[in-house]
Structure formats: structure tokens, C-alpha cells
Amino acid sequence: MMQFTDAERERIKQTVQQAERGTKGEIVPMIVPASALYREAGYRTGLILALLTLAVLLTLEMYWVPWGWHAGNAGWLMLAVVVAYGIGQWLGTVPNIIRLVTSRERMGYKVKLRAEHAFYQHGLHNTKDRTGILILVSLLERRVHVLADKGINDRVPPGTWDGLVNGILDGIRTGNATDAICEAIAKCGVLLSQVSPAGSGDNPDELPNTLIQEL
Numbered sequence: 001m002m003q004f005t006d007a008e009r010e011r012i013k014q015t016v017q018q019a020e021r022g023t024k025g026e027i028v029p030m031i032v033p034a035s036a037l038y039r040e041a042g043y044r045t046g047l048i049l050a051l052l053t054l055a056v057l058l059t060l061e062m063y064w065v066p067w068g069w070h071a072g073n074a075g076w077l078m079l080a081v082v083v084a085y086g087i088g089q090w091l092g093t094v095p096n097i098i099r100l101v102t103s104r105e106r107m108g109y110k111v112k113l114r115a116e117h118a119f120y121q122h123g124l125h126n127t128k129d130r131t132g133i134l135i136l137v138s139l140l141e142r143r144v145h146v147l148a149d150k151g152i153n154d155r156v157p158p159g160t161w162d163g164l165v166n167g168i169l170d171g172i173r174t175g176n177a178t179d180a181i182c183e184a185i186a187k188c189g190v191l192l193s194q195v196s197p198a199g200s201g202d203n204p205d206e207l208p209n210t211l212i213q214e215l
Helices: 006-020 039-059 071-091 095-101 104-121 162-173 177-195
Strands: 026-032 132-138 143-148
Touching: 006 026, 006 177, 026 104, 026 177, 039 071, 039 095, 104 132, 104 143, 132 162, 132 177, 143 162, 162 177
Parallel strands: 026 132
Antiparallel strands: 132 143
16 A cells, blocks of 8 residues: 655645645545455456366376276365365455456446545535545556546546546656656646636635545
């Protein structure tokens, strides 16, 4: 799990505050270890490993059953398959294995659902002018999802957030997550100041500016 120091968290907070000064938009950065449990990854990995073990043992039958089949041999065969399935179940909890046996479409769908849940969970839908915007980083899937409320989303063209997403992902890959997140927030602030400027009236800070990080 990616960890941020107090100084890094404060830097992100200050970046959010600065980005929101010129816009009615409310920017909320959030990091989660994963967007779903992906239990099916364990089932799939266990089944693959069990079938592979069975195929290998049956292929090598002439070496391990030189005196023909009997109940003892069948028992050892079944035990080996069950153990292989159990090992596969455990391997199915490893992030790299989950990514290997889970389709990109499913992971993308789960990240999207997680962002939608977080949007309501943390009150982004309650802003006065519907200007909340969530930047969700989901580490296991290695995906970023930007979800904007109606007051913002209706004013920006499709693909607007792609650059922010790619910038954060590149920063995480190179070990510069804090820099990348802050840069994305700053760019988001510039964009929001154009489509939803603060105006001359009151511009209350409706949502916390701190990074939300779930363990």
C-alpha cells in the first residue's frame, strides 16, 4: 500500500486549496488499495493450477504408477489436486495474479463503481452548484477514475480527464506519486476555473481538502 508522509499529505491539501480558489468546483483526491475483492481470481487460479497438476500427473503416469492403478494412487492424485487448488486460491490474492486472471474490462467496471460509491459516501453530490469532482486512484488495478458532478460534467467535452489520468499513472509508475497527484489537481483547478469560475461572490469551501486514503 502506498504511504504518504505528513508533509506530502499537507502538500496535497495545500494544492487542493490553491486549485479551488478560482473555481466553484470542489476537488477531492482519494486513494484506495483496490476497488473490489476479486474473489473469482482465487477460484480461477485454483482451478487452473489444479487442472495443470492433474494433467502433469496423468502425463507422467508411467513413472509414478509403475504397478498399475489402485486406491492409494488415486488418493494421492486427488490430494495433489486439492493441494494445488488451495495454493491457487492463495495465489489468487496476490495483486499481480489478480491482474493476470481478471479482464481489464472488469477491473475498469469495478473502479468506476468504487468511484461512484465514494462520490456519494463522501458527500460530493451535496455541493450547492453540483460542482464536486473526485479523483480516485485505485492501486491494485493501476487505474485512475475522475468523476465530476453535473455542474462540471455538462460543461466539459468527452476525454477531458484523460490527461490527468495518464499523468497520475505515470507518476505512480516512476515513484513520483505526490508530484503527479499535485500536478493533476493543479491542472484540474485551471480547467475548472474556465468552466466554472468562482465569480465575484462568496465561494465557500464546501468539502474537506485533505487526501482521503483508505487502508
